[in-house]
Amino acid sequence: MAELAKTSLRSVQLAEREDGAGEEVNSKLRFFYESRGVVFLGSVEISSGLISTCGVRLWDPFTDQPPEKLPDDQTRAHRISFAAARSFLDLSLEAVSKGSGINRQAVTSLVTGADTASTEKYKKLVRYFEEQGIEFLGRRDPASQGFFGVGVRILDTNIV
The missing domain is CATH 1.10.260.40 (lambda repressor-like DNA-binding domains)
Structure with missing residues (x-):
């Protein structure tokens, strides 16, 4: 999934934590999910x-x-x-x-x-x-x- 979202696996792991991974990674992940319905x-x-x-x-x-x-x-x-x-x-x-x-x-x-x-x-x-x-x-x-x-x-x- 990280590759499809155009980010690193580590960034995805950080995004899943409470303190997050930052706005850029969150934006990439949001676009990834929204583009898939x-x-x-x-x-x-x-x-x-x-x-x-x-x-x-x-x-x-x-x-x-x-x-x-x-x-x-x-x-x-x-x-x-x-x-x-x-x-x-x-x-x-x-x-x-x-x-x-x-x-x-x-x-x-x-x-x-x-x-x-x-x-x-x-x-x-x-x-x-x-x-x-x-x-x-x-x-x-x-x-x-x-x-x-x-x-x-x-x-x-x-x-x-």
Whole structure:
């Protein structure tokens, strides 16, 4: 990914840390993701620097301008993204399992998308993440049987 984003692996590693890698690297990474259909969300209050409702979602053909290089398989998802929610909250699978009351194996299956049949566990995991301040984004398109604009947003500014 670093090569495709035209930066070094070390810069990507630094960007993933809390103290970041600087504006130039962040700009390259943002362009890399946006050109592949990722839309970044959020607002910044200029006077305080407070970030609110930050999030990320896939491109939505109904509301967004098309990105430069959009692979066909990135325009549509099959369900909401538990992996993105877990990542935003920086939670381990074990922590999600404990907090949601769902066994770790079932959480892993739901997060990776391997389990598409456990409706009750799916709903329980959605409720758990929503209680943690996550809003799931996206719309279902009956014609294609997929979801567009799938992503997550953190509603509580105190989490960021």
